[in-house]
Amino acid sequence: MGITGYFKTTSGILSEISYGLLALGIGYIGILKVAIEMFENHRLDKQQ
Numbered sequence: 001m002g003i004t005g006y007f008k009t010t011s012g013i014l015s016e017i018s019y020g021l022l023a024l025g026i027g028y029i030g031i032l033k034v035a036i037e038m039f040e041n042h043r044l045d046k047q048q
Contacts, residue, residue, distance in 0.1 A: 006019055
């Protein structure tokens with residue numbers, strides 16, 4: 001939704017909103033990646 005709106009819109013405010021949604025989506029992907037890594041490193045059944 002963010003990248004489509006960023007390239008398709010001609011309005012300034014919609015372009016800024018689309019850019020914000022794109023940045024928010026990238027941030028959410030990064031947070032999810034960190035949460036998965038934290039889960040894997042703190043598993044109790046992990047063999048050492």
